[in-house]
Amino acid sequence: MGCRDIRETISAFVDGEASPEEAGAVREHLASCERCRVLERQMRAVGAGVRQIRGTVPDRLRETVFARLEAEGALPPPMPAHARSWRWAAAPLAAAALGLFLLTSGDAIRKASVPGPPTAVFLTTEDRETIALLDVLEDTATFDADGESEGMDLLAPGDSAEPPAPTRGARSGA
Amino acid sequence: MRTDEELMLLFREGSREAFEELFARHHRAVVRFAWRMTGDPATAEEAAQEIFLRIARAAPSYRPTAKFTTWMYTIARRSTLNYLRDTEEEGEKVPILQEGEAEDGVYPVHLPGPEDRNPERMVWEAQLADRFRAALGELPEAYRAAFVLNRGDGLSYDEVAQVLGITVQAVKTRIFRAREMLLSRLSKDVSG
Ligand SMILES: [Zn+2]
Numbered sequence: 001m002g003c004r005d006i007r008e009t010i011s012a013f014v015d016g017e018a019s020p021e022e023a024g025a026v027r028e029h030l031a032s033c034e035r036c037r038v039l040e041r042q043m044r045a046v047g048a049g050v051r052q053i054r055g056t057v058p059d060r061l062r063e064t065v066f067a068r069l070e071a072e073g074a075l076p077p078p079m080p081a082h083a084r085s086w087r088w089a090a091a092p093l094a095a096a097a098l099g100l101f102l103l104t105s106g107d108a109i110r111k112a113s114v115p116g117p118p119t120a121v122f123l124t125t126e127d128r129e130t131i132a133l134l135d136v137l138e139d140t141a142t143f144d145a146d147g148e149s150e151g152m153d154l155l156a157p158g159d160s161a162e163p164p165a166p167t168r169g170a171r172s173g174a
Numbered sequence: 175m176r177t178d179e180e181l182m183l184l185f186r187e188g189s190r191e192a193f194e195e196l197f198a199r200h201h202r203a204v205v206r207f208a209w210r211m212t213g214d215p216a217t218a219e220e221a222a223q224e225i226f227l228r229i230a231r232a233a234p235s236y237r238p239t240a241k242f243t244t245w246m247y248t249i250a251r252r253s254t255l256n257y258l259r260d261t262e263e264e265g266e267k268v269p270i271l272q273e274g275e276a277e278d279g280v281y282p283v284h285l286p287g288p289e290d291r292n293p294e295r296m297v298w299e300a301q302l303a304d305r306f307r308a309a310l311g312e313l314p315e316a317y318r319a320a321f322v323l324n325r326g327d328g329l330s331y332d333e334v335a336q337v338l339g340i341t342v343q344a345v346k347t348r349i350f351r352a353r354e355m356l357l358s359r360l361s362k363d364v365s366g
């Protein structure tokens with residue numbers, strides 16, 4: 001394979017994204033081509049260049065974000081500590097007795113004797129549904145918060161597959 | 175430790191602590207990404223705020239079908255793109271690679287690489303770093319996004335493809351083109 005044809009594969013090779021066959025071809029080419037060896041090093045270097053742009057976290061980023069979210073009702077206010085631990089402790093219990101739970105007042109659940117917060121519980125889908133149910137029954141504000149959400153097209157597949165055409169210079173995409 | 179996906183689901187169900195944890199885990203990456211994409215601290219801060227607002231607002235529709243970070247970067251990229259569209263009157267800047275320029279594959283510029291053991295060259299000297307930032311800012315956004323997500327944020331080509339909604343082959347091509355353009359621009363600085 002000639003230098004020109006293999007350069008894109010060298011780029012993928014540098015990123016660890018070449019297939020074993022491609023990597024073999026690249027290594028073979030590099031062994032006999034000084035110019036592409038230089039290019040390979042330069043390709044690695046520009047990758048490292050991106051990482052030296054680090055930025056700094058603005059001082060008040062957290063405060064600003066949380067204040068804005070609270071203002072628009074997208075973030076619940078901080079909960080008292082005892083309510084937090086109750087939420088975790090109640091989840092497995094409720095999962096085991098979901099049917100009964102539906103007929104039970106929140107007070108009875110709160111009074112149940114339960115161990116401390118689980119540290120390594122794997123949450124199944126059912127657990128999550130139960131937690132959701134707990135939240136819904138406990139706090140009707142959850143409904144309100146959901147209802148206010150905007151229907152954003154965050155994951156719409158409409159993102160154009162090709163970048164806007166450069167006006168000159170670059171070749172068009174493969 | 176709970177996964178990002180679990181935290182997101184908990185936040186969706188009303189847990190503030192879950193969002194606090196997600197913010198603590200990812201705000202640095204979000205700021206860095208916004209900085210690299212916009213090249214401007216003030217714009218990066220605005221974009222970073224917007225990204226977390228969008229994550230919170232979109233939580234009700236979140237489904238753990240993809241990695242949280244893939245979902246987060248999808249939001250992040252769309253947010254920075256909006257800021258770039260707002261601030262750049264006429265679309266993309268002109269790429270700098272000229273046909274045939276890299277024909278012989280030699281760019282007359284010395285760049286410090288990870289394999290460079292000379293301590294003085296292990297870090298990018300300030301002037302070169304400035305020129306690199308300028309060159310990165312001149313890439314078409316679509317190329318810059320692919321390159322930054324992969325080299326800056328460590329997303330695989332497959333993850334970059336998901337974030338940008340393109341094929342893995344297109345990611346490969348964009349990253350290669352980004353490298354060509356960057357090397358071409360940096361070489362031009364040296365010779366001119
Ligand atoms: Zn070669």
